[in-house]
Amino acid sequence: MSTNQIFIVDDDDAIRDALGWLFRSRGHVARLWSSAEALIAGGEIGRCGCLLLDIRMDGMSGLELFEWLREKGHDVPVIFLTGHGDVPMAVAALKKGAFDFVEKPFNDNELVDRALAALDIHHQRSSRQAAAREVDERLAHLTSRELEVMERVLAGQMNKVIAMDLGVTMRTVEVHRARIFEKMGVRSAVELAQLLTARTPKPQ
Amino acid sequence: MSTNQIFIVDDDDAIRDALGWLFRSRGHVARLWSSAEALIAGGEIGRCGCLLLDIRMDGMSGLELFEWLREKGHDVPVIFLTGHGDVPMAVAALKKGAFDFVEKPFNDNELVDRALAALDIHHQRSSRQAAAREVDERLAHLTSRELEVMERVLAGQMNKVIAMDLGVTMRTVEVHRARIFEKMGVRSAVELAQLLTARTPKPQ
DNA sequence: TGCACCGTTGCGGAAATCCACAATGGCACG
DNA sequence: CGTGCCATTGTGGATTTCCGCAACGGTGCA
Structure with a gap:
């Protein structure tokens, strides 16, 4: 630096x-x-x-x-x-x-x-901040649909439920999920959760 | 209050x-x-x-x-x-x-x-703080073995890997994993990650 | 019109997770 | 010695996830 x-x-x-x-x-x-x-x-x-x-x-x-x-x-x-x-x-x-x-x-x-x-x-x-920016940068590359799926993944919902919720097939959710992981550079929902929970702006 | x-x-x-x-x-x-x-x-x-x-x-x-x-x-x-x-x-x-x-x-x-x-x-x-105490309280009820497993679950490792790592069977890891979820009051590794990542003491 | 990107779906199989039922051995406490 | 807690394992099955291969329709841009 x-x-x-x-x-x-x-x-x-x-x-x-x-x-x-x-x-x-x-x-x-x-x-x-x-x-x-x-x-x-x-x-x-x-x-x-x-x-x-x-x-x-x-x-x-x-x-x-x-x-x-x-x-x-x-x-x-x-x-x-x-x-x-x-x-x-x-x-x-x-x-x-x-x-x-x-x-x-x-x-x-x-x-x-x-x-x-x-x-x-x-x-x-x-x-x-660099780390946070990095995450935001990656988030910006997610499509709106992917964001919807991600939101539900982070809520702990199963693909099946997410599919019902969004009115699509499980397969579709799987594809989105895979792309989310790929774009966010993580390999599991756990890593994703950590990435995004840590990013939360800190209070006083 | x-x-x-x-x-x-x-x-x-x-x-x-x-x-x-x-x-x-x-x-x-x-x-x-x-x-x-x-x-x-x-x-x-x-x-x-x-x-x-x-x-x-x-x-x-x-x-x-x-x-x-x-x-x-x-x-x-x-x-x-x-x-x-x-x-x-x-x-x-x-x-x-x-x-x-x-x-x-x-x-x-x-x-x-x-x-x-x-x-x-x-x-x-x-x-x-109440939330943090709640989490700590639950963490305190985990056995040392469960903590070892949890650590690896949060690292995103698969049960298979954790089993190899600890020198036990997958089945054993599954049991620990289930108990961890039960004791921590969560229903997935994602929730667990959020619980523990949010708990992190905040810096200035 | 052709290309790129996105959302969508199906098929089918490999891999992993979740779970109920059941059991063994160790250790500590009374 | 009995009881309780813990770690461990097995069997077997239901459920879920993960993926490659393949495809279709829409949108927007060059």
Whole structure:
């Protein structure tokens, strides 16, 4: 994976450069952006493994960028940086899913540790997501009829029942079933169930 | 369920009573405790649906009580209340799994809303946990041999293979398999897979 | 019109599963 | 020693699944 880059967005040149220097001096890959708009325009958000985001910026704020990323489906771990943060703001940010919230001035070592932790969970997430995408990709190749059959297979229904249910022959169900397994890359209904049950979006 | 009680722990009599009045006047069930120790001694944590916890208290602090609950396996949603909270403290509490972090003085309506939200997710959690416990309970009744067979059934192995693998006859595997289904309350390997795949502890 | 894909079905056989009935041996507990 | 639980196996049959081979009709696109 090449998504272990640390993206830093801050409109204060001095802080931005200091952050860049901090991470680079320790062997990490850091990319710097002077505004949320610049980051978005860059179109390289996909390479981001962890995002350090100044909350207060001219133009689009850190919080707004965060919301924007969420809507776009990017769930990169975000660490907010703030000079004048208060408790309610921090709480709101974390409850919305921010990974961390750090006040300036920050402790160098601590910030690096947190960023690395963020990278870590990003890797965990992205591997899970890759698997989920893989499954979705395969699901997309199923015909609507196959989906109907699959649904019933997952409900534990026997081919006979499914056939009655759909008003077709057992043979037809068998064919669909075989194609489903083939397309989904599994070799039994059990594997299929595991694949799809694991894919379920996780709650809080 | 009778776990929609709001537990309030604060060593300041005035605040505690005010909180009790606040929730009760709106029709909610609130229980008051003047210290973490008293709450623990009461032995009624199981009835708790949501916990409002003052961070700074004589004796065991709110944070300590929170940790204690975590260790005991109680994961009631906790809302911390604090008079002199700072951002790092709030961030730490939330990252450890607190549900919310509110500064005093608080806005009555907002606090109630948050407590109700906490109750809500507690209900979601507890129904999930009940299901998980149910499954664990059933798993506990499986013999070690049955577990070995189940493991292989979930791996999608055919009875024939499992038999070879364990050095027994197919017939034996069939019997184990039947008992597994019976004990687990399912009627097919698919249902079993769903039961156990869903049970998996969810990550962040 | 020809090709590709989909849904459908039939035939027939191999393989696997499910099950009732029946039984043996080991082990632990009282 | 009896009772209960567990693992094990057998027989035999009903049911179900899995598959290759073959085919037909519809739809949509080039």
